[in-house]
Amino acid sequence: MTDSNRVSRRDFVKTAGSAAVASLVLKETSLATVAAPAKRRYAIVGTGERSIGMWGRPLIQDYKDLLEFAGLCDINPKRVAVAKKMLGVDCPTFTDFDQMCDQAKPDLLMVTTVDGFHSNYIARGLDRGLDVMVEKPMVIDEKQCQEVLDAEGRNKKKIVVAHNYRYAPKHQKIKEIIMSGAIGRVISVDFSWYLDVSHGADYFRRWHRLKSKGGSLWVHKASHHFDLINWWLDADPVEISAQAGLEVYGRNGGFRSTHCRACPHTSNCRFFYDMTKNASRMALYAGCEDADGYHRDGCVFREDIDIYDTMSAVVKYSTGVNMSYSLNAFMPIEGYRLAFNGEKGRLEVRDYERQPWPVEQQTEMYLTRSFGQREKIDIPDIAGGHSGGDKRIRDLIFMKGEVPLHMRLPDSRAGALSCLTGIAARRSAELKRPVKISELMRVPAKA
Numbered sequence: 296m297t298d299s300n301r302v303s304r305r306d307f308v309k310t311a312g313s314a315a316v317a318s319l320v321l322k323e324t325s326l327a328t329v330a331a332p333a334k335r336r337y338a339i340v341g342t343g344e345r346s347i348g349m350w351g352r353p354l355i356q357d358y359k360d361l362l363e364f365a366g367l368c369d370i371n372p373k374r375v376a377v378a379k380k381m382l383g384v385d386c387p388t389f390t391d392f393d394q395m396c397d398q399a400k401p402d403l404l405m406v407t408t409v410d411g412f413h414s415n416y417i418a419r420g421l422d423r424g425l426d427v428m429v430e431k432p433m434v435i436d437e438k439q440c441q442e443v444l445d446a447e448g449r450n451k452k453k454i455v456v457a458h459n460y461r462y463a464p465k466h467q468k469i470k471e472i473i474m475s476g477a478i479g480r481v482i483s484v485d486f487s488w489y490l491d492v493s494h495g496a497d498y499f500r501r502w503h504r505l506k507s508k509g510g511s512l513w514v515h516k517a518s519h520h521f522d523l524i525n526w527w528l529d530a531d532p533v534e535i536s537a538q539a540g541l542e543v544y545g546r547n548g549g550f551r552s553t554h555c556r557a558c559p560h561t562s563n564c565r566f567f568y569d570m571t572k573n574a575s576r577m578a579l580y581a582g583c584e585d586a587d588g589y590h591r592d593g594c595v596f597r598e599d600i601d602i603y604d605t606m607s608a609v610v611k612y613s614t615g616v617n618m619s620y621s622l623n624a625f626m627p628i629e630g631y632r633l634a635f636n637g638e639k640g641r642l643e644v645r646d647y648e649r650q651p652w653p654v655e656q657q658t659e660m661y662l663t664r665s666f667g668q669r670e671k672i673d674i675p676d677i678a679g680g681h682s683g684g685d686k687r688i689r690d691l692i693f694m695k696g697e698v699p700l701h702m703r704l705p706d707s708r709a710g711a712l713s714c715l716t717g718i719a720a721r722r723s724a725e726l727k728r729p730v731k732i733s734e735l736m737r738v739p740a741k742a
């Protein structure tokens with residue numbers, strides 16, 4: 296292993312390893328036993344912001360001796376060219392995936408397109424013998440889910456689903472407290488996630504506003520949360536009863552336009568977003584929109600919006616746990632409230648991501664033992680995307696340290712179950728009846 300790898304490895308430990316979470320640091324593979332890995336030929340399909348900021352720049356910086364950029368692909372020829380310039384790489388760019396595979400010959404693929412196209416690229420990548428990683432959500436409906444599992448089944452390669460939230464130290468801490476038995480058997484869960492008028496509204500500006508592209512926030516967003524719950528509980532979702540509505544965005548607006556830059560109502564629109572102030576978005580999106588009509592500052596009141604902004608569900612799990620869950624996307628606050636109610640106690644979490652008042656700490660966590668005292672769990676604030684989860688999952692993917700079983704990378708089964716929970720919730724809300732996961736598809740047993 297090279298010196299620069301050692302430095303990155305130390306950073307990994309430092310990110311995760313402040314005093315209170317020191318016991319949670321991922322175990323390291325003995326450096327002496329790791330042979331210098333050959334450079335992987337790395338390709339990305341879908342070159343928007345996430346691919347540049349999460350799967351582009353940091354890889355160039357941290358793993359340049361492990362990876363070489365073999366190709367970039369996007370259906371928008373202008374955006375892929377801008378992305379290449381922003382990354383400063385000299386690999387070829389493509390608008391056709393097969394051409395990229397034939398000419399650039401990658402062996403490692405990252406899929407970061409619009410969600411509705413993930414399954415197609417995953418299957419084609421696997422069929423070409425590539426190692427495939429995909430951003431969440433893995434798929435947006437059960438048919439795509441089956442196609443992905445079938446593609447994996449007929450190939451030797453395994454998918455990694457980038458459920459980064461698991462790798463935020465605070466989320467690892469929750470997992471390990473539950474595993475420790477401190478609150479005994481978990482009987483129920485209360486989980487409410489709040490998206491604010493900035494982040495929440497952003498989903499209504501773009502392709503996420505259409506079920507056909509992102510599967511609705513039940514899948515696009517809640518799959519993050521459902522993956523965490525499935526993992527924390529070490530349980531499979533079984534049945535979902537849900538309700539949902541569109542109460543603030545879309546047709547609820549009193550006026551509308553196509554996008555903010557062309558809008559005559561900017562002075563009286565609370566959701567006006569002035570993208571011209573963001574040079575990088577102007578280059579990557581506005582400068583390329585004539586090629587695909589993608590307005591990054593789309594109007595949140597467009598009448599074609601067919602997703603929901605308020606969602607609630609009761610989810611039954613294979614272990615008998617019941618979870619009450621809600622997601623609202625028009626809040627003055629960003630963050631979540633979470634509680635695990637166990638037979639011997641309760642673990643409570645309040646996460647303050649953004650709010651119009653100061654807070655001392657982003658995450659408050661309390662463990663209260665029944666007939667006992669309340670204990671504050673110290674969760675230091677950690678800088679970096681998704682509370683440190685982005686860097687830690689990247690390190691684990693590319694540096695392949697040895698980790699305890701519960702910290703292993705999320706696989707296709709985890710990707711499937713997180714999406715199927717959302718797909719079942721969406722269907723339940725629309726059919727106005729409970730929906731069983733088994734109605735959607737047969738999920739393979741745990742390996």
Ligand SMILES: NC(=O)c1ccc[n+]([C@@H]2O[C@H](COP(=O)([O-])OP(=O)(O)OC[C@H]3O[C@@H](n4cnc5c(N)ncnc54)[C@H](O)[C@@H]3O)[C@@H](O)[C@H]2O)c1
Binds near residue numbers: 340343346430457515
């Ligand atoms: N894990 C996380 O926390 C997290 C955070 C943000 C985004 N994401 C995921 O990352 C992915 C990308 O999100 P983003 O915010 O960068 O979106 P984006 O809209 O900025 O970028 C998507 C890109 O995909 C391209 N594209 C669309 N259809 C395509 C197709 N058929 N073939 C090839 N390219 C196509 C678009 O032209 C665009 O460049 C999404 O799946 C999203 O869910 C995950």
